[in-house]
Amino acid sequence: MFYPFEMERYLETLLGERDPLLHEIEEQALKETIPIVTPMVGNFLNLLVFTSKAQTILEVGTAIGYSTIWLARAAKETGGHVTTIDMNKDRLARARENIECAGLRDQVTTLEGDARKLLRTLDAAYDLVFIDAAKGEYLEYLSLIYPLIAPGGLLVVDNVLFRGWVVPGSTFAPKYDRMVGGLRQFLEDLSLNPDFSTSVLPFGDGVSVSRRIGP
Template identity: 70%
Template sequence: MKGLIILFYPFEMERYLETLLGERDSLLREMEEIALQETIPVVTPAVGNFLNLMVTINRSQSILEIGTAIGYSTVWLARGAKKCGGHVTTIDMNRDRLSRAEGYFERAGLLQSITPLKGDARKILPSLTPGYDFVFVDAAKGEYLDYLNLIDPLIAPGGILVVDNVLFRGWVVPESNFAPKYERMVGGLRRFLQELSQNPEYVTTVLPFGDGISVSRKVEAAPA
């Protein structure tokens, strides 16, 4: 069914659900601690686990990530991809963080499963070959609409698009109160969700864990 579905639950519920994931290995724990200490934005463990599960269920072969940071979500994606012979291409313009991410990829034994690209995704995306069956976006929130327009030609019919932080602390909900400095970002996310949910080429659901993630599937063309 076409449309946008948004569900809400309290933060305490997510903390509880995180305890059900089981113990994460030392590499992921280390990355989580570094991200916390240095205030590096990474996905929550629940979102990472969800990405891994989605890639595995979809048996994704060609995965694109926009926003590598230190590679936390990339490791989750690549571990899923490795199970089904897939490959992850990840883009980030921060050279220092991408270099650190590559170190984690090596330690995780995932160098053969990941291709990191340094640069502005808005400049790199037009040069990529279409056919990605899984795309994950976790980058500058104010650029999400730009990414959507650039990503659309790259996603194969039936492909999955997952975007992080789309609820942005719940502030995208009408009548929310937040500092004026966030007005542009929140407005951009609202426009992004509106455009994505009304796009007839995608079926979209928004889930409330992490900071909100949208999950979309590109509609496959009907048989002639």
């Protein structure tokens, strides 16, 4: 977290209590150190689906279904559908259970496998794509996902500032050099792409939001 922990906690209180299911998934993720989006980012994803009225939503990185539920709850209201990809069989099985518990089975399709392979097999035009899988693979996802975003569609990416280390001049352990370098390149490629208009929001772990403005 690169801004005060107290601020994150305070902003979270403004969201109000999550329902028992989301709360339980947050607890499980914390206990088992499964990385999931912060509640504020989850709420933001929900808001984006509502406001954009996205019908076709693609998520890369399901884990146990926390962000999927935030996306799919909005999709249920707008008549949309979420397709979500994860390569971890056990996590995906738990995600399916959580999605079922949330009463969102009809709103979600889960795909098991490596996104770098599966993305090549998709040919739909997505109104909103959310990337939250392996940070070292973001550049690869980007080239595969660009053609899948519908004109006017949104690309939302989590962890783009990764603990603030993506900001030049930050200090971190050398083992993160490659990943941080990859994320810097990712943000540069995304921001310089004339077909996309991008804002980077410094909350959660850094979230980028891009709208496809080009052909």
